[in-house]
Amino acid sequence: MNQESHGSVKSYTIGFILSIILTVIPLVLVLNKMMSPTALVVTIIAMAVLQFLVQLFFFMHIKEGEKPRYNVMALILGVVIVVTIVAGSVWIMSFNSQVQ
Amino acid sequence: MWEKIKDFASTFFVTGDPLIYGADVAIVLTTFAIIFVLTYYKKWGWLWREWLTTVDHKKIGIMYLIASLLMLFRGGVDALLMRLQLALPEMHFLHSEHYNAIFTTHGTIMILFMAMPMMFALFNIVVPLQIGARDVAYPFLNALSFWLFFFGALLFNISFVIGGSPDSGWLAYPPLSELSHSPGVGQNFYIWGIQISGIGSLATGINFLVTILKMRAPGMKLMDMPMFTWSVLATCILIIFAFPILTVTLGLLFVDRFFGGHFFTMDGGGNPMMYVNLIWMWGHPEVYIVILPAFGIFSEIVSTFSRKKIFGYKSMVFAMMIISVLAFFTWVHHFFTMGAGADVNAFFAVTTMAIAIPTGVKVFNWLFTMFRGRIQLKQPMLWTLAFIPCFAVGGATGVMLAVAPADYQYHNSYFLIAHFHQVLIGGVVFGYLAGIYYWWPKMFGFKLDERLGKWGFWLWNIGFYVCFMPQYALGFMGMTRRVYTYGWDLGWAPLNFTSTVGAFLMGAGFVFQIWQIAYSIKHGERDRTGDPWNGRTLEWSIPSPAPHYNFAVIPQVKGPDAWWEMKKEMQQDGTKKKPVQLKPIHMPKNSGIPFIMSVFWFIAGFGFTFSWVWMAVFGLIGVGICLLARSFQYDTDYYIPVKEIERTEKALGRAV
Numbered sequence: 001m002n003q004e005s006h007g008s009v010k011s012y013t014i015g016f017i018l019s020i021i022l023t024v025i026p027l028v029l030v031l032n033k034m035m036s037p038t039a040l041v042v043t044i045i046a047m048a049v050l051q052f053l054v055q056l057f058f059f060m061h062i063k064e065g066e067k068p069r070y071n072v073m074a075l076i077l078g079v080v081i082v083v084t085i086v087a088g089s090v091w092i093m094s095f096n097s098q099v100q
Numbered sequence: 101m102w103e104k105i106k107d108f109a110s111t112f113f114v115t116g117d118p119l120i121y122g123a124d125v126a127i128v129l130t131t132f133a134i135i136f137v138l139t140y141y142k143k144w145g146w147l148w149r150e151w152l153t154t155v156d157h158k159k160i161g162i163m164y165l166i167a168s169l170l171m172l173f174r175g176g177v178d179a180l181l182m183r184l185q186l187a188l189p190e191m192h193f194l195h196s197e198h199y200n201a202i203f204t205t206h207g208t209i210m211i212l213f214m215a216m217p218m219m220f221a222l223f224n225i226v227v228p229l230q231i232g233a234r235d236v237a238y239p240f241l242n243a244l245s246f247w248l249f250f251f252g253a254l255l256f257n258i259s260f261v262i263g264g265s266p267d268s269g270w271l272a273y274p275p276l277s278e279l280s281h282s283p284g285v286g287q288n289f290y291i292w293g294i295q296i297s298g299i300g301s302l303a304t305g306i307n308f309l310v311t312i313l314k315m316r317a318p319g320m321k322l323m324d325m326p327m328f329t330w331s332v333l334a335t336c337i338l339i340i341f342a343f344p345i346l347t348v349t350l351g352l353l354f355v356d357r358f359f360g361g362h363f364f365t366m367d368g369g370g371n372p373m374m375y376v377n378l379i380w381m382w383g384h385p386e387v388y389i390v391i392l393p394a395f396g397i398f399s400e401i402v403s404t405f406s407r408k409k410i411f412g413y414k415s416m417v418f419a420m421m422i423i424s425v426l427a428f429f430t431w432v433h434h435f436f437t438m439g440a441g442a443d444v445n446a447f448f449a450v451t452t453m454a455i456a457i458p459t460g461v462k463v464f465n466w467l468f469t470m471f472r473g474r475i476q477l478k479q480p481m482l483w484t485l486a487f488i489p490c491f492a493v494g495g496a497t498g499v500m501l502a503v504a505p506a507d508y509q510y511h512n513s514y515f516l517i518a519h520f521h522q523v524l525i526g527g528v529v530f531g532y533l534a535g536i537y538y539w540w541p542k543m544f545g546f547k548l549d550e551r552l553g554k555w556g557f558w559l560w561n562i563g564f565y566v567c568f569m570p571q572y573a574l575g576f577m578g579m580t581r582r583v584y585t586y587g588w589d590l591g592w593a594p595l596n597f598t599s600t601v602g603a604f605l606m607g608a609g610f611v612f613q614i615w616q617i618a619y620s621i622k623h624g625e626r627d628r629t630g631d632p633w634n635g636r637t638l639e640w641s642i643p644s645p646a647p648h649y650n651f652a653v654i655p656q657v658k659g660p661d662a663w664w665e666m667k668k669e670m671q672q673d674g675t676k677k678k679p680v681q682l683k684p685i686h687m688p689k690n691s692g693i694p695f696i697m698s699v700f701w702f703i704a705g706f707g708f709t710f711s712w713v714w715m716a717v718f719g720l721i722g723v724g725i726c727l728l729a730r731s732f733q734y735d736t737d738y739y740i741p742v743k744e745i746e747r748t749e750k751a752l753g754r755a756v
Contacts, residue, residue, distance in 0.1 A: 077341070077425075092440045093440075095440045095441050
């Protein structure tokens with residue numbers, strides 16, 4: 001059994017701190033009501049996208065592995081499903097603005 | 101002091117219902133009986149070493165199977181209680197809250213704590229053997245998955261005697277499931293029972309995906325894999341993408357209930373419909389998660405008992421892959437009546453109907469496999485033959501429900517109830533039962549008795565149609581789901597009574613099956629060959645039950661139906677066997693950490709349920725310590741020496 005490297009302590013620490021910062025920012029913004037609703041939603045989405053990238057690069061090792069083809073295929077499917085969840089929910093829930 | 105204890109006990113335990121007191125007595129007696137038997141026969145050490153700490157996929161599979169049969173019993177009793185209450189109009193057998201609790205637990209248990217573990221039982225027992233592996237990719241994680249499921253299910257199940265059952269439907273729609281409408285602890289039991297077992301399900305999905313991609317025997321290409329393994333691969337993809345949605349959705353509901361959040365509340369900017377939207381994003385893939393392995397089982401059985409290669413192997417694989425992706429694009433059909441607009445409903449109606457196409461392809465492939473085959477009507481094949489017409493009708497009523505405008509009529513009526521029971525019983529339950537009959541000799545080394553099995557089979561089948569066909573009609577007559585009683589004037593009585601009779605026929609079928617198992621332990625036909633059905637795939641090439649390392653020598657695979665080809669080759673070469681060189685086998689060591697960690701999860705979940713923060717924190721600290729302990733464990737594997745392998749193989753009648 002060969003022990004492959006799975007990132008260093010440094011990269012894990014950086015990823016961990018980044019992911020915590022990206023979680024705390026929206027929480028603080030929401031709790032202290034620091035922004036207008038539209039700006040708030042945009043900021044939260046931006047933080048979510050950054051969080052997604054942090055997870056991919058620091059914890060899921062998207063660049064590593066002997067066969068990146070599997071990684072890319074899984075990533076494409078994952079992105080398709082994430083887009084479906086987010087865009088689908090926005091589309092389905094858009095009726096809400098008409099009834100409220 | 102005494103008053104305080106009495107006060108506490110009267111809210112902590114569920115009181116006031118003779119049925120519950122009966123259950124209390126039964127639980128206490130059973131617990132004492134188990135403790136007594138284990139102590140009297142000095143089996144505690146055996147239980148710990150052989151079962152509680154095992155990382156062997158076959159034993160984990162058997163534990164999943166036992167747990168799922170227990171849950172089938174519990175969910176089945178729930179069903180019979182409901183049918184008794186509805187047998188005649190204006191019955192006073194269950195009061196309305198009790199009825200609500202029972203339909204909630206029936207649904208949740210049957211899907212999450214019966215179907216899922218029965219599926220994982222078959223994953224565990226079959227997949228490594230089919231692909232020629234010695235265990236799954238992550239044996240420790242596999243044990244952890246099982247114990248998380250077990251303690252999650254336990255947490256959910258104790259709710260009916262402690263604290264009170266959840267009673268807001270099997271998917272816990274808000275606002276009913278919010279603190280404002282369900283202030284009791286029942287809903288917390290629901291959240292934590294599912295969350296804890298959900299972590300286990302997700303881990304199993306990852307585990308088997310990696311196992312199938314990385315651990316196949318040399319020479320086995322993806323397109324050489326047995327159909328069941330393919331179906332598990334498709335299912336794992338669904339699990340990996342769907343279960344996180346469930347976890348997040350229930351997590352948000354927990355935030356609402358525990359921290360006073362407003363994700364799904366009626367006020368404070370919350371939106372209950374968002375919960376419905378999110379939960380079905382998991383819920384719809386979930387039904388494909390449970391049905392796809394059943395498709396895989398049918399493919400194996402049809403091919404084995406028709407003595408033919410599966411018809412249209414490639415189209416079967418493509419159909420399953422298409423289903424596993426399309427499954428993520430149909431969820432709105434569960435709430436067409438929300439009124440999201442014609443564009444949304446039309447889109448999801450079309451995707452729903454589209455998914456019937458790959459499913460139809462599979463049905464035709466099974467039929468063509470049987471065409472001109474030498475069909476043997478053994479028990480697994482009987483269940484498969486019963487499945488095909490049943491599932492076809494269930495699928496047809498599904499397409500009826502998919503027509504969005506018509507769904508405004510069918511929605512939440514007994515027509516819907518009949519439809520999903522037809523696909524879940526006729527598809528999933530029949531499928532898993534067929535799989536259990538098929539692989540039972542591989543698990544335990546003997547076949548299940550045919551005569552008693554046929555009694556069980558016919559009672560289940562006749563009972564099913566007697567129970568659910570009237571419900572389609574009741575739906576058209578206006579009976580909605582979740583009503584606990586109805587009047588004489590509505591004219592629903594005869595059909596409801598018939599339906600109850602059918603439910604009891606199915607219950608009798610289950611009793612026959614338990615009798616069949618008990619009878620066969622002593623009298624069942626022993627399987628000394630390891631290949632009782634003249635099988636086609638690798639699991640039949642090794643003794644039954646399989647030795648704990650599975651394969652003394654990892655087989656070389658040259659194409660699909662590997663064992664069938666090997667048997668043909670052996671016949672051509674005469675009986676001469678090439679001498680094989682045994683090597684020490686690398687195996688994982690048992691570990692108690694999965695069990696202990698899951699106990700701590702149980703404690704944490706119980707603490708959150710009753711809002712006892714000290715207890716929740718204690719449990720979570722325990723979980724953390726277990727994680728740390730495992731991280732610093734380096735002595736996790738060992739080698740089985742060649743001598744021991746030789747001894748085991750000889751004892752099993754295999755010359756090496």
